[in-house]
Amino acid sequence: MGEKETIGPTEQEPLKSSLEQAREPPVEIRLSQLSSRHYGRPVRVKCQIIGQGDIKNFPRHAKVSCPKQDCAGNTEDMDLDLSSVENFKLLRNYLFEEREFKESLLRCGKESFRCGNIHVGKFPCSQNPSLHVELDESGDRGDYVHIYVRDLLGDEKFTETTYRPIWIYLIDKPAPQTKKVEIEGIVVDDKDRNLTILAYDIRPIEEESETTQFSQEELEGFKRNFKEDLNLDDVDKSIQSKIVGRRMAKVAAALTLHSPLQISFEGDLIRGCLHTMFVGDTTTGKTEIQRWIHERLKLSEFGVGETGSRAGVLYAVDTEANAIIWGLLPLADKGLALIDGLQGMNPKEIPLFREALRSQRITVRMKVSGEALCRTRIIANANASRSLSEYAELAEALTDIKSMQDPVDSTRWDLFIPFHEKDVSREEIANSECREPKIPEEVLRRHVLWAWTRKPEDIEFEQEALEAVRETFKELTEFSCSRPPLVHNGYKELIARVAVSFAILHHSSPDHQKIVVTKKHVEEAKAFIQEMLDKWEYCNLVVRMEKLGELTDDEEENIRDELSNEFLLRQVFDEICNNQGITASALANKLKVEKRTIISKTGILEGLWLIEAQERRAGYWLSKKGVTYYRRTRTPPVKSGELVKSGEGSEVPTAREVVQSTHEKGQYQVLKLISALNATSLSRMLEKIIHVWK
Secondary structure: OOOOOOOOOOOOOOOOHHHHHHOOOOEEOOHHHOOHHHEOOEEEEEEEEEEEEEEEEEEOEEEEEOOOHHHOOOOOOEEEEOOOHHHHHHHHHHHHOHHHHHHHHHHHOOOOEEEOOEEEOOOOOOOOOOOEEEEOOOOOEEEEEEEEEEEOOOOOOOOOOOOOOEEEEEEOOOOOOOOEEEEEEEEEEOOOOOEEEEEEEEEEOOOHHHHOOOOHHHHHHHHHHOOOOOOHHHHHOOOOOOOOOOHHHHHHHHHHHOOOOEEEEOOEEEEOOOEEEEEEOOOOOHHHHHHHHHHHHOOEEEEEHHHHHHHHHOEEEEOOOOEEEEOHHHHOOOOEEEEEOHHHOOHHHHHHHHHHHHHOEEEEEOOOEEEEEOOOEEEEEEOOOOOHHHOOOHHHHHHOOOOOOOHHHHHHOOEEEEEOOOOOOHHHHHHOOOOOOOOOHHHHHHHHHHHHOOOHHHEEEOHHHHHHHHHHHHHHOOOOOOOOOOOOOOHHHHHHHHHHHHHHHOOOOOOOOOEEEOHHHHHHHHHHHHHHHHHOOHHHHHHHHHHHHOOOHHHHHHHHHHHHHOHHHHHHHHHHHHOOOEOHHHHHHHHOOOHHHHHHHHHHHHHOOOEEOOOOOOOEEEOHHHHHHHHHHOOOOOOOOOEEEEOOOOOOOEEEEEEEEEEOOEEEEEEEEEEOOOHHHHHHHHHHHHHHHO
16 A cells, blocks of 8 residues: 655654755646645746735744753854745744744754755754754744635636635735736645645736737727727627627627726716626526626626625625635726626625725725725626516616615616517527627727726817717706616716727727727717617606606695694604604604504505505605605694694695693694685685584
8 A cells, every 4th residue: 555645744754855845946836736746845826816814924033052061162053044935844833833833943953954044063962952942033023914815717617617715825025916916835734734835926917908919910900890880780799699689788798898997087087997787587698698708708707696795796804814805896906897696695785885886996994904996897787676577667677676775876887788588589589599700709809908908098088079978968867867866967977988988999099099089989879878778768767757746736735634634644744754764663653653553544645645665665755746745845743732834835835733732531632723825725724623623
């Protein structure tokens, strides 16, 4: 039987072999190939940093001396530099096993070899020495930090990509700001016998978009494939050609791919990278388009929102290692992030996600603090809670995505592309097949890399283009509503971003360096955005929402009558006005009545279209009509013994006085209404007063 392979240093393995092993040329491997046969040997690994712990330190020097009389003057104390690569086993033992560390030092005293750069001879008493081991705690110290790394993306298939992240220890080197690095170090094991690397050298790997050179012939080829009169149907036929009937989605993907990180617009430096979301029914091609981009172009990071939450998309904190593990967005900094199943993200993490999209930065202030940039182009997909065919207007589906409950979430995205199962006929799907792309894949990939090299100073707006952006903004924002705010006050910058992406997609660059944004590109952006809004039936939704908020004179009088007839009903309405989202239980506790009574009263208010209970928001909320009535009457909450004026802003001011008194058989309330109205209205008010008294 062969000998069993042993991982780690042993008493039988002389420490002097450290010098020999450390001097071997490094073997280039992937982390997934790391095994015990690499133990104690130099390796070179290209990897991606996905997490980092706190910076720690160690005493750089250790001294071994012999206190015996016969050694005095015969030998020098042995000074060992723990940060030297030749002494990696000593450092390994210091970091992970203190007892083994001291024993390693004692073994050094019994051999004659070089430890670091100092020649050490045998102590005369080496047969049975009583050696003194001392760490120089007050002298020079070295730094180390443990970083979490994984292999760089290679040629793995979309469904086969696996990572083997490990913790490694960076010795006396600062962690670079870039995430992709090449490290050289020695393979050892930690206290739990997990293989790791003591990395003594680390070099950043520049992004492909920053190092790629383009020949003049290649640049001229871009002009042929991405010309000013480029037909967008050719774009449709160049991205996942097997998916048919999704021209808008593929053009949106191409625009996102060609968006720069930043642009200079109206004197400000603003975000240039597009955030695009595919929303709609299942099995309609959303993920397939993402897969094609990930597999064929090899320029993206991919993550799944349904299993990712904050840990997968933003960050997680490893409390045992005191380290931050970065997620998809920071790992895709300056690149492209593909997120599948965004609706599965934990809604509690969405505020962090929302802020990351806005600031393009993730800041962690927890047990471990850290910061990472996420200047990231994004193509995400999400399903609404129901099929798109179940919404009166398709745009309502954007308010029914589980992870996007706050309307402000919509303002962090640029393009929403609907995927309705009825968009493409069964016959088209049955006859679809992969075809030769109109634009070759490698040409598309190279042009995307060229687009990613464009800096803000490379992009110029013609004056006519700037004026067209402003006019388009005024025209598109004529129709908008607060839920969802698909069109909002930040739309001018969105129009500019899309126009720049169209200019780059058309290779509007006479010298292959400067991008010139013309009025034509703005008009193309306007047409595309308008087509998107029409697909969502957004204008129809805005008109319907406005009608829901309309309040006729007859409706207002009927509501006023109902609220005046019953004091408790008025109280419930006032509480909801001043505490949006209040629950039935909270109302019952506050008004000192049973919950069933509250449910009865809120049912009446819902019948009057004043309030609504939404499926994904707890409690009761004012409806559009309720908001209109509240603003028109401006009636504060009713309180006993308080004179309350209402009717601010209305043509006919009214006043209401509430008087509460006590009777020996119980309490009763008197509602006295005094109105400076015409005789008919006053007569009606008097009838109500008599009714209350009775």
